[in-house]
Amino acid sequence: xxxxxxxxxxxxxxxxxxxxxxxxxxxxxxxxxxxxxxxxxxxxxxxxxxxxxxxxxxxxxxxxxxxxxxxxxxxxxxxxxxxxx
Numbered sequence: 001x002x003x004x005x006x007x008x009x010x011x012x013x014x015x016x017x018x019x020x021x022x023x024x025x026x027x028x029x030x031x032x033x034x035x036x037x038x039x040x041x042x043x044x045x046x047x048x049x050x051x052x053x054x055x056x057x058x059x060x061x062x063x064x065x066x067x068x069x070x071x072x073x074x075x076x077x078x079x080x081x082x083x084x085x
Contacts, residue, residue: 006079010035010065018054018061018079026081028052028063038062054059 006021010033018026028037030046037044039054039061046052054061065075 004081008079010063010075010077012065015062015064018056018063021079021081024056025056026056028054028061028077029075029078029080031078034066035075035077036066038063038064050053 008016018028028035028046029051030047030048034048035046037046037052037054039052044052052061059069063077064068
């Protein structure tokens with residue numbers, strides 16, 4: 001089984017909708033920073049090194065970065081999709 005990955009960097013207050021990733025099931029890995037994930041009626045804060053499985057059959061996830069005043073933040077995340085060989 002191989003994997004496809006997409007890497008994104010989000011700055012203060014930026015938002016990403018997982019519908020931009022053309023797969024139904026994926027895993028979000030936070031490499032650096034923090035991300036607020038809204039998915040299936042839940043709000044989850046992920047920190048560097050944490051991951052979350054997202055099933056878009058149910059609902060797309062909205063991912064945003066925290067905005068703390070004038071302090072610049074940068075969140076790096078990877079979406080990973082397992083593909084059948």
